[in-house]
Structure formats: C-alpha cells, structure tokens
Amino acid sequence: MTVDNKMLRMGVAGCGRMGQIHINNMLDMRFITVTAVCSVIKAELDWALNTIDGVVTFEDFDDFIDSDRFDAVLIVTPGNLHHDQVIAAMHHGKHVFCEKPLSTDAKSAWNIYYESLQFPDLKVCCGLPRRYVTPYVEAARKIRNGDIGKVTTVRSQTTDLRLEGDHFVNYVKNCGGIFVDSCVHDIDACLYLIGEDKTPATAFSTGTTNVWPLFRQFGDVDDGMGLVTFESGDVIMSVYGCRNNPHGHHTMTEIIGTKGRILVNGQPRLFALDISDEKGTYMEAPDTQMTAFGYAFKLEIEAFRDWLLYNTEPNFNLKDAAKAVSIGSALMDSLRKKDLTKVNLY
Ligand SMILES: NC(=O)c1ccc[n+]([C@@H]2O[C@H](COP(=O)([O-])OP(=O)(O)OC[C@H]3O[C@@H](n4cnc5c(N)ncnc54)[C@H](O)[C@@H]3O)[C@@H](O)[C@H]2O)c1
Incomplete structure (x- = not known):
C-alpha cells in the first residue's frame, strides 16, 4: 500500500488506556489523521466519535481491518490479541505499529517477525518507547x-x-x-x-x-x-x-x-x-x-509516520521485539x- 499526498491515514484498534493516549497525541500531529477506530467497548467508540472529526468506528476487528479508510494500523489491544491482528493487518496490506509486547508468547512473536519478511513493501514495527526517550x-x-x-x-x-x-x-x-x-x-x-x-x-x-x-x-x-x-x-x-x-x-x-x-x-x-x-x-x-x-509516545508515532512518508530510518527493531x-x-x-x-x- 502506498501512502498518498504525504498524509498518513491511521486506523486504531483498541481505544482504552493507551489507545486514547495515542489518539490524543496523533490529533496534535501534522501529516497524520485518524480515520477509523475499533473497540469492543461501546463507551470507547462514543469517546472516539466525540473526539475525532469524521472518524468511522467498528466493533468488529475483521470489518475494521477490511476497511480501505486507512493505510496503517496502530494495534493497541491486549497483548494476547496482537499476533492474529498484526498478521491480519499485513494480509490486508496495512503498515503496522503494534504496541508492546509484540505478543505474549515467544513462538507467536517470532511468527509475526517471520511473516513480516513476506511483506517487504509493508513497514511493521513494535512500539517500545525507550528507543525514543x-x-x-x-x-x-x-x-x-x-x-x-x-x-x-x-x-x-x-x-x-x-x-x-x-x-x-x-x-x-x-x-x-x-x-x-x-x-x-x-x-x-x-x-x-x-x-x-x-x-x-x-x-x-x-x-x-x-x-x-x-x-x-x-x-x-x-x-x-x-x-x-x-x-x-x-x-x-x-x-x-x-x-x-x-x-x-x-x-x-x-x-x-x-x-x-x-x-x-x-x-x-x-x-x-x-x-x-x-x-x-x-x-x-x-x-x-x-x-x-x-x-516518547509521541516521538515513536512521529518516527513511524516519517518512516512511512519520508523513508527516514527509525529506531524500531522488530527482531529485537521478538x-x-x-x-x-x-x-x-x-x-x-x-x-x-x-x-x-x-
Ligand atoms: N508502551 C507502553 O508503555 C504501554 C503502556 C500501557 C499499555 N501498553 C500496551 O498497550 C496495549 C493496550 O493496553 P491498555 O492498557 O490500553 O489496555 P485497555 O484494556 O485499556 O484497552 C484495550 C483495548 O482493546 C480493545 N479490544 C479488546 N479486544 C478487542 C478485539 N477483539 N478487537 C478489537 N479491540 C479489542 C478494547 O475494546 C480496548 O479498547 C497492551 O499491549 C499494553 O501492553 C503499552
């Protein structure tokens, strides 16, 4: 997937404690727009609708990831869901920023890493913010x-x-x-x-x-x-x-x-x-x-944006995350x- 017009369209899966921090940060950032949010909690979707102009919300991850309203996805769901959601995102042609931990078990974390190698046109990373402190x-x-x-x-x-x-x-x-x-x-x-x-x-x-x-x-x-x-x-x-x-x-x-x-x-x-x-x-x-x-939570998302928009070298390391x-x-x-x-x- 290419990112057009130097504006990164982000979908966010998970809108709880950390998801809302990321969304609030992105609303203040240039060249990034949050276009879709997914959560299984209705009150969080209401929060998203009240907070983000023009956002579309989804209760079901499969419907969300199928949407063509975003080029990259921020996965901010519980760690035990990361594996299936990151894999699905890659198969739907989305660039991925996954919150830490990459997964809650080693085998699936490595599976994400190896699967990412099958998608050389996609940028996939795990957010571990010390790399931006x-x-x-x-x-x-x-x-x-x-x-x-x-x-x-x-x-x-x-x-x-x-x-x-x-x-x-x-x-x-x-x-x-x-x-x-x-x-x-x-x-x-x-x-x-x-x-x-x-x-x-x-x-x-x-x-x-x-x-x-x-x-x-x-x-x-x-x-x-x-x-x-x-x-x-x-x-x-x-x-x-x-x-x-x-x-x-x-x-x-x-x-x-x-x-x-x-x-x-x-x-x-x-x-x-x-x-x-x-x-x-x-x-x-x-x-x-x-x-x-x-x-650092802001800097890591800006680094992800600049990696996608301008091909700048980030500090992320998916292999280290696994x-x-x-x-x-x-x-x-x-x-x-x-x-x-x-x-x-x-
Ligand atoms: N980088 C950091 O320092 C830091 C700090 C806190 C949390 N985190 C990470 O952020 C992630 C989320 O943590 P949190 O504290 O925000 O959790 P949370 O419980 O507050 O939020 C979880 C969100 O995931 C959504 N969700 C759950 N199941 C889902 C599904 N099947 N499909 C779509 N959405 C689903 C929920 O609706 C909710 O919006 C975790 O991986 C956690 O480790 C990172």
Missing part, C-alpha cells in the same frame, strides 16, 4: 561512538507506582507476567543499547510477593529479578521489575563497558529540579511512566520452575 537515545549514540569501550554488562529496571483495585489485579492476571509485560521495556532497552544482533542463551529469575501474595496464583510476582546470558558469552543482561513503588515510577539503566559506564535516569526525577525547604533538599518523582516518558518476548518468556518460565531456562528463539 532522549537519555536512552544519547546513551546509544555514545556507545556506538565507542565512548565506554566494549559493552560487558547492562542492567535495567522498571519499577512502577503501587496501584490498587480490580482493574490493576485483572491487568496483572492477563498481562503475561512481569518480565513479559513490564521488564520487556528493560530487555528491549538493553538489546537497543548493546546494539548488536546477539543470541540470548539462558535465563534465570526469582521474585517475591510480599505486597501482593495473590500474584502467586497467576504464577507472577510483585518484585522480580532476572539474569540473561548470550551465546557469545561476552555480555550479561540483568533486569529488575517492581510493582510496589510508594514514590512513583522509576526506570533506570546502567551500561558498563571496558572503558567506562553510563547511567540512564539514575534518580527517579521528574524535572531537573532540586527543591530545598525546611524538610531538606529533594526532587520530585514522576508518578507513572506516562508522566516520565509521555513525550527476541525481547523470548527473553521475557524464558524469565517467566524460570520464575515458575525455579530453575535455569533456555531462551527459545523459534
């Missing part, structure tokens, strides 16, 4: 420039504000596990920073449920730590995930090289402000990653089996 992009640039020598270790964390309520519990129950859902950001950030097509070999993880014993029933944890090796044997990846921060969101990544070290987001800092008063000197933390990295699901799934297996697991790449 300024300090990560700058760290990658310095690493590529050789500033810290050869990368030997990357360790990364995503720790989230503690949430409550049925919606949060249901989300955790269906998200694929902490390493697939949350630490997939860290895994992908580490792959991006390493910057080479390395083959992961083994994964070991452990975790605790001190705050949410219920998560044990889902085979999940509220605090988890994982260690990943690569076949090349020359780099180590370590990831930590937590769902219980009282202070807000804190994503942090450290890259250690033979000649130096880079620390990204060392402190949970919202703005570059240190505030001093009678309580002492302190900084303010972002509450969620939406606050911390909201601008690899990240493999690593996350192997870490979840290790957590449940309490043993070292092999990372399956399919």
Whole structure:
C-alpha cells in the first residue's frame, strides 16, 4: 500500500488506556489523521466519535481491518490479541505499529517477525518507547561512538507506582507476567543499547510477593529479578521489575563497558529540579511512566509516520521485539520452575 499526498491515514484498534493516549497525541500531529477506530467497548467508540472529526468506528476487528479508510494500523489491544491482528493487518496490506509486547508468547512473536519478511513493501514495527526517550537515545549514540569501550554488562529496571483495585489485579492476571509485560521495556532497552544482533542463551529469575501474595496464583510476582546470558558469552543482561513503588515510577539503566559506564535516569526525577525547604533538599518523582516518558509516545508515532512518508530510518527493531518476548518468556518460565531456562528463539 502506498501512502498518498504525504498524509498518513491511521486506523486504531483498541481505544482504552493507551489507545486514547495515542489518539490524543496523533490529533496534535501534522501529516497524520485518524480515520477509523475499533473497540469492543461501546463507551470507547462514543469517546472516539466525540473526539475525532469524521472518524468511522467498528466493533468488529475483521470489518475494521477490511476497511480501505486507512493505510496503517496502530494495534493497541491486549497483548494476547496482537499476533492474529498484526498478521491480519499485513494480509490486508496495512503498515503496522503494534504496541508492546509484540505478543505474549515467544513462538507467536517470532511468527509475526517471520511473516513480516513476506511483506517487504509493508513497514511493521513494535512500539517500545525507550528507543525514543532522549537519555536512552544519547546513551546509544555514545556507545556506538565507542565512548565506554566494549559493552560487558547492562542492567535495567522498571519499577512502577503501587496501584490498587480490580482493574490493576485483572491487568496483572492477563498481562503475561512481569518480565513479559513490564521488564520487556528493560530487555528491549538493553538489546537497543548493546546494539548488536546477539543470541540470548539462558535465563534465570526469582521474585517475591510480599505486597501482593495473590500474584502467586497467576504464577507472577510483585518484585522480580532476572539474569540473561548470550551465546557469545561476552555480555550479561540483568533486569529488575517492581510493582510496589510508594514514590512513583522509576526506570533506570546502567551500561558498563571496558572503558567506562553510563547511567540512564539514575534518580527517579521528574524535572531537573532540586527543591530545598525546611524538610531538606529533594526532587520530585514522576508518578507513572506516562508522566516520565509521555513525550516518547509521541516521538515513536512521529518516527513511524516519517518512516512511512519520508523513508527516514527509525529506531524500531522488530527482531529485537521478538527476541525481547523470548527473553521475557524464558524469565517467566524460570520464575515458575525455579530453575535455569533456555531462551527459545523459534
Ligand atoms: N508502551 C507502553 O508503555 C504501554 C503502556 C500501557 C499499555 N501498553 C500496551 O498497550 C496495549 C493496550 O493496553 P491498555 O492498557 O490500553 O489496555 P485497555 O484494556 O485499556 O484497552 C484495550 C483495548 O482493546 C480493545 N479490544 C479488546 N479486544 C478487542 C478485539 N477483539 N478487537 C478489537 N479491540 C479489542 C478494547 O475494546 C480496548 O479498547 C497492551 O499491549 C499494553 O501492553 C503499552
């Protein structure tokens, strides 16, 4: 499918928490227009009709993807639907931006990757926004420039504000596990920073449920730590995930090289402000990653638009997105089996 008149027509499948963030962002962007929205929730379709001029809504994904009102599709549905919907989109000639994770299981994530190779005229990517967060992009640039020598270790964390309520519990129950859902950001950030097509070999993880014993029933944890090796044997990846921060969101990544070290987001800092008063000197933390990295959600969609309209080189890497699901799934297996697991790449 070609994109005409330098205006990208987007269809959006999923209009919940993240879908509405993307739609609101796109409404402010140049050279992009949202022409169709699909959701199984009527109230969300009403929101779309009230928010987007001239949009057409669909309750059924098959009818939506069959529509010729858009050239590219943003898939923002639950992760377990991504595989079938991305494959269907490609077969209907649509370019695809799929939200993370690429899929909730490794085999189907790799199937998306291999299927995409059958459609060389389509641009297909997975949105992992750390690749558009300024300090990560700058760290990658310095690493590529050789500033810290050869990368030997990357360790990364995503720790989230503690949430409550049925919606949060249901989300955790269906998200694929902490390493697939949350630490997939860290895994992908580490792959991006390493910057080479390395083959992961083994994964070991452990975790605790001190705050949410219920998560044990889902085979999940509220605090988890994982260690990943690569076949090349020359780099180590370590990831930590937590769902219980009282202070807000804190994503942090450290890259250690033979000649130096880079620390990204060392402190949970919202703005570059240190505030001093009678309580002492302190900084303010972002509450969620939406606050911390909201601008990156815009940049990744603009990168997708520019890739389609102007053929500019993006930071997306679909193979890494599949690899990240493999690593996350192997870490979840290790957590449940309490043993070292092999990372399956399919
Ligand atoms: N990049 C990030 O940091 C980030 C943050 C949050 C969520 N996400 C990802 O965004 C995706 C959506 O998460 P969310 O929190 O917005 O979920 P949500 O539950 O708020 O929304 C899900 C949407 O999918 C729609 N949907 C469900 N089944 C459907 C079907 N069969 N056909 C069409 N639409 C269907 C629902 O109607 C709803 O609009 C997930 O993959 C999640 O991992 C990414």
